[in-house]
Amino acid sequence: MAGKKKLFRETRIYPVVFMLIITIIFIGILATFYQLSIDKVTKYNQTQLKKMVLNVFELPTEDIENDFTKYITIQEMESLLFYEAKIDSVLLGFCFPISGSGLWGTIQALLSVTPDFDEIINIEIVNQNETPGLGGRITENWFKDQFKGKILIDNDIVRSFVLIPENEIGKNGEINQITGATASSKAVVDMIYKNVKKYSPKLRAEL
Amino acid sequence: MKKKEIFITSAFTQNSVWRQILGICSALAVTNLMLNSLVMGLGVIFTLALSSFTISMIRDLIPKRIRMMVQTLIIASYVIIVDLFLKAYYPEISKSLGPYVGLIITNCIIMGRAEAFAGKNAPIDSMIDGIGAGVGYTLVLLIIAFVRELFGFGSVFGIPLLGDWWTKWSIMVMAPSAFFMLAILIWVINTPKLKRG
Numbered sequence: 408m409a410g411k412k413k414l415f416r417e418t419r420i421y422p423v424v425f426m427l428i429i430t431i432i433f434i435g436i437l438a439t440f441y442q443l444s445i446d447k448v449t450k451y452n453q454t455q456l457k458k459m460v461l462n463v464f465e466l467p468t469e470d471i472e473n474d475f476t477k478y479i480t481i482q483e484m485e486s487l488l489f490y491e492a493k494i495d496s497v498l499l500g501f502c503f504p505i506s507g508s509g510l511w512g513t514i515q516a517l518l519s520v521t522p523d524f525d526e527i528i529n530i531e532i533v534n535q536n537e538t539p540g541l542g543g544r545i546t547e548n549w550f551k552d553q554f555k556g557k558i559l560i561d562n563d564i565v566r567s568f569v570l571i572p573e574n575e576i577g578k579n580g581e582i583n584q585i586t587g588a589t590a591s592s593k594a595v596v597d598m599i600y601k602n603v604k605k606y607s608p609k610l611r612a613e614l
Numbered sequence: 615m616k617k618k619e620i621f622i623t624s625a626f627t628q629n630s631v632w633r634q635i636l637g638i639c640s641a642l643a644v645t646n647l648m649l650n651s652l653v654m655g656l657g658v659i660f661t662l663a664l665s666s667f668t669i670s671m672i673r674d675l676i677p678k679r680i681r682m683m684v685q686t687l688i689i690a691s692y693v694i695i696v697d698l699f700l701k702a703y704y705p706e707i708s709k710s711l712g713p714y715v716g717l718i719i720t721n722c723i724i725m726g727r728a729e730a731f732a733g734k735n736a737p738i739d740s741m742i743d744g745i746g747a748g749v750g751y752t753l754v755l756l757i758i759a760f761v762r763e764l765f766g767f768g769s770v771f772g773i774p775l776l777g778d779w780w781t782k783w784s785i786m787v788m789a790p791s792a793f794f795m796l797a798i799l800i801w802v803i804n805t806p807k808l809k810r811g
Contacts, residue, residue, distance in 0.1 A: 422677040429672075429684060433691040440695050444702035451705050536712060539646055540766060540787030587784045 507598030512536035542591030624746030642792040651759035655752025666744030
């Protein structure tokens, strides 16, 4: 019996069989772990997104699920998904996902605008891979808050923002960029401009 | 070899980073924050311990010619488990570590220990060797991260230590400073040994 076993281990087929078995075993283990964690991961991601949508309209986020159903309606137009916020049937504004290329990868954000599309309500960064501590600071509140209330569309012309150094006091339409992260700061500004230019005519005509 | 000796050897005397200069890619990448370094270190310790243990368990069954394929498969499986665990239970940390958790698979230390130790020794010894190598790696990460976070952010583990007067060194946050810090660390640790000859 022992001799027979040794013989099999010397055959050419043995490595193939071995690899096959071990692959099946480990894939089985991984599939189990995946199944155990997938619900949690999806749920977390959905809650995060809902929280961000609420944040971007400056709505309360104590009870994310309930607040979301209370204030937000998901709309769709030509495969573009966007969110509509209402408080007691008064339209607050729209929020739509925007994206653009940053220094290291795609930056995804949510941009909320007033019902007439003229002003930015707020911006929230959903996903970014910028350098931590430098470009990564685009997620900091002081940077995002600068966009609040900025004029977006003036006489049907989409405005783009001018970047100035971090410590200077800006005029209307100027944004303080992050020191050491010019590219990331510019990426956010460009991203807003390009997306608004692309989507605003359609959305404005529609709504 | 005694168990304690195995641990000391793989963690300090033959430390993977400063003696063997292995696994430095990730040591450079995640060391700008102490917390990220710690989580990364724990991930590597977990992967090293279990992959060394598993590889040692089946070391007599693994056909020699395909042993690296088998090692990679086993290592990758444990890394994916770490990644899934972080995604499910510590999503914030998982987010800030980005792709680096997945890249533990390519950490040369793990394959190095599998080849150099687990393939020839008993399972428990291999596991201790793995933990030792992981602890040694984590130690390096934490030392570098301590300096980088302190100078770059003025904090340690996110707790601000230096006040507002401190001008943050942007260079410490970026990758180049990790090269300097790692080189200095290797230099400082190895100099006495080289002088003794």
